[in-house]
Amino acid sequence: MxxxxxxxxxxxxxxxxxxxxxxxxxxxxFRSDYTLTQRLLWMAALxxxxxxxxxxxxxxxxxxxxxx
Numbered sequence: 001m002x003x004x005x006x007x008x009x010x011x012x013x014x015x016x017x018x019x020x021x022x023x024x025x026x027x028x029x030f031r032s033d034y035t036l037t038q039r040l041l042w043m044a045a046l047x048x049x050x051x052x053x054x055x056x057x058x059x060x061x062x063x064x065x066x067x068x
Contacts, residue, residue: 017050017051017054020054021046021047021053021054024046024054024057024058025043025046027061028042028043028046028057032061042057045057
């Protein structure tokens, strides 16, 4: 917990990122209609591109669902 004591903002942002990635992965696995290949590509994007991966996943999902 030394990171939290020294830089609480960074710790909270990293924690928030992992919570959002976990929520997106849950949605990707249990609620989406993507093929296996598309799901694996999205999983890689979510873990490798911290903020951009989450934002792009939800934007693409809302476009496919016709909400945007």
